[in-house]
Amino acid sequence: MNLFNNLCEYLDYHAGMRGDLMLASDSKKTVNYAEAQAFVDKIAAGLQAEGISKGDRVGILAKNSVDNFCFFLASARIGAVAVGLNYRLSLDEIEFIASDAQVKLLCFDNEFAELRGPHLLSTPNVCLDGDAANAKSFESWLSSAGELKPVSVMPEDILFHMYTSGTTGRPKGVLISHGNVMINTYQAPLSSGVWTRAGERSLIIAPNFHAVGLVGSLMGVIYGSSLIIHRDYDPVGMIETLSKEKINTVAVIPVMLQFSMMMVPNIKEYDFSDLHTINYGASPIPESLLRDCMDAFGCDFVQGYGQTEATMALCFLTAADHLKALNTQPELLRSCGRAVAGTQIKIVDDEGNEVPRGEIGEIIAHGPQIMQGYWNNPEATAKTIVDGWLYTGDAGLMNEEGYVFIKDRVKDMIISGGENIYPIEIENHLMSHPQIQDVAVIGIPDEKWGEVPLAVLVSGEHAQITAEELEAFCRTKLAGFKIPRKLEYVPGLPRNPSGKILKKDLRALFADKYAI
Template sequence: MNLFNNLCEYLDFHATNRGDVMMSSDANSSLSYREARDYVQRIAAALQSSGIAKGDRVGILAKNSVDNFCVFLACARIGAVAVGLNYRLSVDELNFIASDANIKLLCFDSEFDELRGEYLQGKPGVCIDGDIAGTASLAAWLEGAGTFNDVAVTADDTLFHMYTSGTTGRPKGVLISHGNVLINCYQAPLSSGVWSRVGERALVIAPNFHAVGLVGSLMGVIYGSSLVIHRDYDPVGMIETLANERINVVAVIPVMLQFSMMMVPNIKDYDFSHLHTINYGASPIPESLLKECMDTFGCDFVQGYGQTEATMALAFLTAEDHRRALASEPELLRSCGRAVAGTDIKIVDDAGQEVPRGEIGEIVARGPQIMQGYWNNDEATAKTVVDGWLHTGDAGLMDERGYLFIKDRVKDMIISGGENIYPVEIENHLMAHPQIDDAAVIGIPDEKWGEVPLAVLVSGENPPLSEGELEAYCRGKLAGFKIPSKLEYIPGLPRNPSGKILKKDLRQLFADKYGF
């Protein structure tokens, strides 16, 4: 049972009891909780005046902003379902998602006008940040909208409809309820030990079409904290805001920290005394980077593991775990922690049977934050959630203490001469080399072994390694069959918004050369 039935009841509570506290701000505007409640109600009225009813899908194709977030909250207010659209996708990809979701209204930033494909061009649109010929601006759309009609919204009603990143095949629409979010926002602080506080300032960088950015922002509303919203990730801007805006907590991916440390040579001159926690996810953090960041920022670090189908969080590696790792157990930094409260995690084989501790298999999880299912795709839902257990598609192992270690995506596993190779193990070793800025490993066809590893590297300003030098570096540290047989350099690895490497894009890039 939840304290409240839906997300917006928390907004109302804070507006009534601490209305002057800032809810959110960006480069252009700032709203207190009272102002935000009133603004959200105006947008809700405009949605209803435009014919949007409970259960209807509203697309949001926009970068992070106060207006973007308030449009989302207004959808929640009337039981409509927001569909955050990834503006990094192509017109065809967005057209598929928009039509699949049956979006009835699109709210978008002017810079993404050209991303409106055939389907969205045929639907009403509202320009959030400006004026476009033939499309109402947000301000004009709100004029004369009247008063919104209150709608009964329960914990079981869908809050948002978010598409998977599509690392394999077509993206699927994940349905997350109000209850899923509320429960996960209770589980996360209880398990991580990091609680949002009234008025505490959180920096929002991750995009709101991604679970970390959206659910992290919603957690701020639930607990009454203040969101400082960045439109984009900027390595220097992040550091300046952390210091100058007295930020208390921020969620990042490790590569963001790496870039910021590189781009701000005088970073130790900044005052980070207000910062108490950096949350990170999508990948482990190298021990050398963690030590450098802890020395620079002087705060706690917490790693989260989850996926869209689990609302946000399934496990956490706590601040205490990080301190213990640096003191005496460095292997813990390869772990993503232990299951959040109220969640069971186990490792299973291909037959769905639990394997002994320490053995690799697929990670499956069961808990109240697991999705309602995939939109209009009962077959995929039945394959993904079996007897209440979410099959994550991640390969991993669990040690005797319950710590979870991600080895790779099941579908990214390389089988070479009958041996299973998990690319992440090789990538972690490669990333420790001082001349390698970034690394990914994929399998390529081989007549003798079936598949062999290909290392795709980014050297940055460092001189590139030869294949011989790479082999020498790996020899003795990795089993012979795990040493990359081929080596390629590219300017940067393709990643999705959560920071995960898009292995399918790498395969496409080298398909002709290696005969995929």
């Protein structure tokens, strides 16, 4: 049961209860809750004036900002569904997502104007930061908005439609409801022990086209906190903001902490007395980095594990767990924690049978935060949600205390700098090259990014391509973070009797060469 029917009712509540309290601030604009409520309603009226109605998709191709976030909330206000577009993708990738989602209006930052393909250009376009071709400026667009017509929005209505790549190489649209987000933002503090209080200041760095950035921002609206929004991650800027803006919480990935520690050698001269929690995810944190960060920041550390299909959080490794790991159980730092409140986690074999504690299998989850399904993809939905259980695609084990340890990705996903990379997408593109006979892409360790893609190639009839040629070929269709950083040649790829590439054999083959 939820206190309210939708996310915007929380905004309305805080606007009435603490309207003068700052909701969000970026380098250009600051709004309190009362101002944000009026601003969101104005944008919502503008959407209605464009013919956007409940269930329609609104594309957002922009970096973090007050305007970006309020545009999202305005979509939610009228029951429209926001589709965050990853500006790190190529034009072709963004065009596919926009077309698949049937986006009916786009708001965008001017710097991404060239990423608009035919579908997006065929819709009304609103430029958030100035003038752009085939678009109205945000200010002029707002000036034509009329009166907002109330819309009934309920917990089961879809709040956002976020794309995640799949093993087929085609991105899939994950459907997350208002109720999914509201319940997950209750589960998270109840399980992690970290409660966001009204007026607390959260630093938002993760982009809003990712669940961590978006749901983290929405948690602020639910609990009445204040969001300090960064447009990009800046290693030095993050440290300065944490100190100068008296930040209480921030969500990062370990590599961000590593970069900031390297770039700010005098970090102990900064005042972090207001910082009480650093939340991190995407990968475990090395013990040495954790100790250095705890010494520098003097705050608690909490790790979260989840995926877009589970709204945000499935497990937490709490601050107490981190202290236990440093004092008596160092192996806990390799765990992603225990299940959040109201959620069951099981480890199962290929037949869906639960395996004994300590044995590796696929991690599956059951709880009220599980997605409503994939957009227009019932087959993929049926494979991913079976009898109400989400099959995460992650392989892991659970110990006797209920701690989950991720051992590998069942679907061979690579996580590089917090971005999910699915090898088959890269493989499909590389196989179109005339000089490549066969290819497999695996992840190799990297000190900066955690993992980067390695392309293992079987050459065709012509000469072998170079790393530079491979990069140039990939850059035409793939986002930069998906381009393999290394390549290797083999006479043939190892396969099982059914023809599936044995990627574990490839990882073993190159493990020593790329060990760090």
